[in-house]
Amino acid sequence: MRPRQRSLVGRDQAVSAFSAVLLKLCDGTGVVGAALVDREGETVDYAGALDPFEIKVAAAEWRLVLRVVAESRIFDWAETTEMVVRAARTSFVAVTLDLGYALVAQLPRHSFTISQRALVECVRDIGKEAGFEMPPGLEMEGRWSRVDVRTSASDRRRPLAVWLSGGWCAIEILGRYPRAELGRGERGYRARLANGAEVTLVRERLGRWYAEDMPSGGLGTAEL
Numbered sequence: 001m002r003p004r005q006r007s008l009v010g011r012d013q014a015v016s017a018f019s020a021v022l023l024k025l026c027d028g029t030g031v032v033g034a035a036l037v038d039r040e041g042e043t044v045d046y047a048g049a050l051d052p053f054e055i056k057v058a059a060a061e062w063r064l065v066l067r068v069v070a071e072s073r074i075f076d077w078a079e080t081t082e083m084v085v086r087a088a089r090t091s092f093v094a095v096t097l098d099l100g101y102a103l104v105a106q107l108p109r110h111s112f113t114i115s116q117r118a119l120v121e122c123v124r125d126i127g128k129e130a131g132f133e134m135p136p137g138l139e140m141e142g143r144w145s146r147v148d149v150r151t152s153a154s155d156r157r158r159p160l161a162v163w164l165s166g167g168w169c170a171i172e173i174l175g176r177y178p179r180a181e182l183g184r185g186e187r188g189y190r191a192r193l194a195n196g197a198e199v200t201l202v203r204e205r206l207g208r209w210y211a212e213d214m215p216s217g218g219l220g221t222a223e224l
Contacts, residue, residue, distance in 0.1 A: 012052045013045075017129045022047035025122040028146055028208050029115050031105045032090075035059035036126060039067075039100025050106065059104040062094040066102055081135040086112045095123060098132035117144040117202070117210045149201065149209040157187045157203050162211065169194050177202065 022034045026048045033048030033055040041060035048055060062083075069080055081096045091107040093114050103123060107114060121144060127134060148163035161168040177188025177200060185205035192198050193215065200212040 016045045018045040018126060019047055021122055021125045021129065024146070025105065025118055028118045030108050030111070030206065031114065032108055033058070034103065034105040037063045037102050037104060055106070058092065058106055062092055062104045063102045066094050066096050079136065084112065093119065095119070096135060097123065097126065098135070101132070115204055115208070117204070118146065118208070121145055143213050144210045145214050147209050147211045147214060159189060159191065159201055159209070162201070164215070174198065
């Protein structure tokens with residue numbers, strides 16, 4: 001089944017700086033709805049293919065669950081920052097952010113995983129907009145960024161260039177990323193950019209590419 005087209009059309013509140021960040025998470029992972037909520041469960045912004053009311057209600061409920069978990073005296077979960085729950089009809093991911101805010105995402109039916117690279121990138125970008133600190137445990141994972149990659153015509157999983165500073169930057173493949181450090185269906189490479197900088201490129205199962213420690217710009221480009 002193909003996912004419904006995600007859009008910023010048909011919203012019941014104005015678009016904010018967080019709209020594109022949440023929409024990018026949805027488009028990059030198959031998430032059907034995502035919301036940023038405050039400590040009281042009020043939705044700051046949202047994105048996805050769900051009805052806005054559904055997204056907001058789910059986000060408010062899971063923000064409450066995160067609070068209950070943090071205050072539980074039965075389990076030592078006070079430091080828990082991320083929760084994944086699979087239910088009969090759908091699954092959810094909830095991440096505690098700075099100052100009591102939270103990110104809540106509803107996954108497609110029968111799904112129990114979400115790209116950790118995409119999730120951390122979303123949390124990082126929300127933090128940049130809001131001035132939040134990265135949650136404990138996610139700081140070291142925050143070096144991944146989604147990138148556009150041009151691939152070989154004969155092998156869609158082999159990169160030839162990455163989009164950088166408004167143009168295609170040719171890359172040199174130095175070797176394959178260790179399979180043991182990749183998820184199921186992923187392929188990774190160590191590559192050298194035009195200025196000699198080295199990066200790690202990973203293609204995830206949905207065909208999205210991520211780069212670790214990608215330079216922000218200032219490289220020469222080469223059209224392929």
